[in-house]
Amino acid sequence: MMGKDVEEVSASLVREYLSRKGLKKTIACMDAELPRTNSSVNNRSDLRRILHLEGLYKQNKAEEHPFKSMLEIIVKVRMSEGDKTKIHHHGDNEAHPLEQTMSINTGVKREPDCMESLLCDSPRFSSQTPSEKTLKKSFAVHPESERSVYFLPSSHDLLTVSKEGFLSEKKILDSDSQKNRSSRIRRGIMAGPIASSLQESNKRRPARKVPSSLTATTEDCRESANWTNGLNTTNTNPPASLEGESSMLSNLHKGIIDHNGYKKMPEVKHRLKNLAPDPKLDGLHVLEMVLDDIENEESLCDVPRTSMPELSLVKTPMDQMTATALKEIIFGSPMACFTEEWKQQNFTFSDTPGLKYGIVQNKGGPCGVLAAVQACVLQKLLFEESSSDSLDERLEVSNVLRTKCLSRALADILWRAGNMKRATVAINTGRSLFIPIGRYKSDGILEMITYVTVETLDDLTLVLEKHVRQFESGPFGCILLTISAILCRTPATIQSDMDVPTSTLIGAHGYCTQELVNLLLCGRAVSNVFDDEMKLDSGNGNFTLLKGIKARCNIGLLSLFEHYNICKVGSHLKTPKFPIWVVCSESHFSVLFCPSEDLATDHCKEEEFDLYYYDGLANQQEPIRLTVYSESCATESAQSDNTDSDLIPPLELCIRTKWRNAVVSWNDTDPIL
Template sequence: MAPSVEEISSSLVREYLSRKGLKRTIACMDEEHPRTPASINNRSLLKQMLNIEDLYRQNKLQKSPVKTLLEIIVKHHIERLHHENITTGDSQHVVPNTGSTSDYRAGSPSIINETKADEITPVICSELSSEVKEICSIPVTDLSAISEKDGPTSLNPNNFLIDNTDYQAGQLPMPLKKENYTRKEKEESLIVGVTSKNKTSRIRRGMVARPVAQESNRRRQSQRVEVSQPLFIRDQESRESQDGLAKNASNWEEQNLKSIDSKEENQEKKDFRSKGQITVNTIKVKMKPDAHELNLDEMVLDDIDDSGVLPEVPLHSTVSKFKFPGRPMDHHNTTELKTILLGSSLSCFSTEWKNQGFTFSDTHDLGYGIVQRKGGPCGVLASIQAFFLKKLLFENTDGGDVILQRLRPSSSTRRHCLVLALTEVLWRAGEEKQAVVAINSGRSHFTAFGHYRSEGLFEKMTCFSVDNIKDLQVILEQHIEQYEMGMFGCILLVISAVLSRSIEKVREDMDLHTTPLIGAHGYCTQELVNLLLCGKAVSNVFDNDVELDSGNGNMTLLKGIKDQCQVGLLSLFEHYNVCKVGDYLKSPSYPIWVVCSESHFSVLFGLQRELLTNEDKDLEFDLYYYDGLANQQEEIRLTVSVGKLAQKHHQVDADLIPPLELCIRTRWKDASVNWNETEPIL
């Protein structure tokens, strides 16, 4: 089934927002217009659907290529329109400040294509503040009063544009007549260009090209357009001109309103002005406000369509009312962090770690599963997967009373349960007293120096500290895209867990203080897995601490698990008598286990909590297995038989028993496992 126009359009907008880094806007869009199975998440597929592969290749060859597919399409149509205007001679209709078209060179562009626009910086320095006041105070009908000696000037990087402006046909200079244009030409919006010759001279000229049809103008007068606030800002000094600009813009607005013939239209203008809105044929220049003047709680997004009707009900703001002070990462803490994570401040995360986030499977029956791209961070992913399943199966009510139905969660449910899982892990790491959330702010806070190797992450990191679990959940909700979809998502969680626990306490938890949390080949150590599972980076999986006599009257303290865990752990190493998993991990509060088998971590879980408390030796129950790295395509349901029921099943050669069954038998001795027609994982 081919995607609809709406799905392709939505995917195109999401690609634009993603390439521009507008993560909060994407989150708002996903909330108001959720993704569907037909949504296109692949950029190459989107190019094919839009048939713009050639345009994409041409764009890549440009000196300054645009970054998004939407810009490529817009650029193509602007250049095409520009070419048509030159071919048909429309460019001769551009009016210079002399009031005559004959003095203007034929073939000069009436519309600036995007390549030119990229070279023009639409910013006015503080020295030009008086010039901005002057042009803002000139009514449209007085454009011909600009000095004739100035003559036409070419576009240059000092130009700036005042866009989104309509003018009535009766207000245009005499050389332009309505009968000289087709109906199509009348409906086009054009650009008012204002050029500055140098910093101290007055503004040289103003141009108005082609009239806008009366019908189109009247229809658009009920719409509101705001000029982008940062357009006229270069530095702090430009703020001083704010009051003067607003006053001049208001005078210009009054003069334009007087030109409206209909009393009804005039009344519409006054209604909008009373609400603090700006009409289409009015330019209002507003300087950038200080941060303390912004009330983010009242920010509203309004859609403007061609019907002339403005939406009365505002969208819900995606900016939370909670505000938390962030602390930028510094060089000292970065060095300490890299040392405890990787063993040295000169080490760097592997590509597998950098590209790993908490993204979910697209397979219908495995929508609850977090996908692992490549080997390495499996211990982190399996631990978060376990807590995610706890939230999804036993604490979530969106899936109904039937627990099996909860294994088919919606996208919003998955995201919500992921936030709750991350919240629980970090809150427990902070001893349920405080927690730290690390995010990528996108800009560097310090310059690397000394015995340190930069990889472009820690320098851009900002940390938020909270002292209650509700605030922790709010921060994670605000930045969940960085963990779920962005790069460094897995790394950010590990850093947050270490900082929540504190670097000093993580070292104290370990048997050997110099042990890194990420070992050889990028694998997670047991200390890192234990930090996520039980909140402490202890080195062992047995219950409590054990003292060993190391000779000469010295005792060695081996630290283990102190309390029963919410989710557990089973290890193949116990089958080979390398370690002993204690009851605190083997019998957790919920029937969910992280499985350590042959240096890889995966997840095993059941749907009934009763199997943990039932003392009956003759049991038969189902367990589900998920491995995010194995490219799993179907649900794996195992039927486990214990006691007398296990003896009824056929006994196979011990050498052919899958490692997963051996792990299960460390919890249920001599259990037999039926793979229910699923191919056993050897």
């Protein structure tokens, strides 16, 4: 277990560094190859506490040019150590007998009865020679410590011994005495208990010499404790001879410091290994590590740390045949590619107070996908995941809750597209899975996708919670959802949904077509917004079947095209199950919603009610609240203000396609024209 914890903390440290550097693409690739688990450290304060970096962190913030990441702070301290550590050596190491105890000024009183046999009673060493047992009996352990630190003076190695009686070693100084190592290794002398607190370990104390060459200074003890802890808490530096040796410390990093500052060993049994130095050791050994990204000060990742069962899912790598079929249905040609607006768009939320529920759109193009997802997130947020009656509390959401709502909204969208039977999730691997040949233009996206198919909504939710960062903050979040929805419905079925088989999901200038919006809202890529189907007589007894919306949807749609009699929005979209509408106005999609669910069920509420408007592309700085009055409730002055249709904002015209002759008050907000 401890090894796994070390991996998670190391991963968190790297993710915190990548987050501070803004390397979101790297984080997305890392998430794909080594996903987070419920053991991941998701809070910067927690990470600092686990690594005991609070003091260094405060010192760094006081610097004129402080470093931003904890990894940089650790590296800076390590690099600045070299000229400060002092390790004292005295005379012949064989001048005193094995039983002599050295005197160390550690600031912690040593009791005479601290000496005890740690290893000789262990069954692990029952077959060892008497000399080896004598060695183990000579070790001493602090009574409050679960791990003791020892020096082997002749070879200047550091041994750490757990209560279980197993040793691990660390090279400390030069290797000149290696030739006598076998005889001198039995002269292990206790270096003294580790300082009882990190504060004490920061205080430098002079070494107290004894008339023996077997002397270790306080700095020795502190340095050994700090290296064992996996980080430096002192201002001292190891000597140059430590270069090439420190990679051996990877065996010592798997421990946690208790509240007294002592190093605790995990339940890992360390065997007594050959202590001969390895000339091939690198100057610095860095453990493999991985994690995520979040920009605020305290939170590393806002995904809820819930227990997530592991799914044994088969990942299918993208091949050129599937990629070609996807491009045909999206663009109409395998030679077309996603625009930069699509490539750079994901489902990142706003940090504006009062609008933290809102997904930010970078540039025009994928607004239809963003509006559909935004509406589904609001459904989860307002009516399914929140228990508060206060609108302000429901809309001023936490990072954890909005990410949770996003993953569940995506699950609903894909489950509908899979006809409530199966669903497929596209995942970015960060590396190309096939080399395009023939008539196919690579765009560096489809070639890197692998996808998984699940048979239940619960499994789908788990997969999306595991990979939600790819959608929320990855470079291709919007594209991944679009591809996932197509794979759920399958390209062949989508083609049969459309009135014209040659229709596409992305039209001119990179705009979403109505087919793509309908696929996300109702699970079918039909070309129309009226109810059910419509037959058109094309002459000679032939009919053209036009397909519409078959059932009442969770999310509705209002269109400015209906105001101009270009289309007719049916009741399945105009009167949805939840009072949330995607608004199509002048080639742009945005969202209207009412916080009261009664509006979708009680027509008496339609006399006067509030609607909130959100446009991810508008760079809103505050919520926009509209009050809608029925014609009978509107004052004469309000009605007279709306007599000139040329001055009526398009959004009001969209609202009137559902609430005919309604009067809209913008409540001191400038109308959007």
